[in-house]
Amino acid sequence: MCGCKFRRQHPFGNYILDFVCLEAGLVIEVDGGQHVVHAAEDAIRTTALTQAGFRVLRFRNDEVLCDTEAVKEVIWRALQQTPSPP
Numbered sequence: 001m002c003g004c005k006f007r008r009q010h011p012f013g014n015y016i017l018d019f020v021c022l023e024a025g026l027v028i029e030v031d032g033g034q035h036v037v038h039a040a041e042d043a044i045r046t047t048a049l050t051q052a053g054f055r056v057l058r059f060r061n062d063e064v065l066c067d068t069e070a071v072k073e074v075i076w077r078a079l080q081q082t083p084s085p086p
Contacts, residue, residue, distance in 0.1 A: 004021045004023060004024050004026075004079055005021065005023070006019045006020065006021045006028070007019070007020050007021075007022065010022075012049070012052070013048070013052075015045060015048070015049070017029070017049075018030050020054070021079070024078075024079055025053055025054050025055060026054065026055050026057065026075075026078055026079065027049055027054045027055070027056045027057070028056075028057050028058075028059070028075065029042075029045075029046075029056060029057070029058045029059070030058075030059055030060075030061060030064055031058055031059070031060055031061065032060075032061045042058070046058070055078060057074060057075065057078055059071050059074075
């Protein structure tokens with residue numbers, strides 16, 4: 001799947017999603033150091049988004065900044081696994 005459009009800082013329920021491709025049902029969360037302390041809340045958030053039909057990918061800030069190609073590859077593969085609409 002190519003040509004996917006991502007929205008940044010998109011509101012969904014009580015959450016603000018870092019990035020979301022609504023067509024693919026894919027949420028990308030980029031977590032800073034504070035997320036280590038808030039791991040339980042992140043798990044609840046991920047569960048809520050999954051129950052709403054989204055797939056959630058989480059990356060740490062340092063992964064995005066220092067291993068960008070690997071992050072892009074994971075996102076690309078996730079988009080390839082998105083079923084085509086009927």
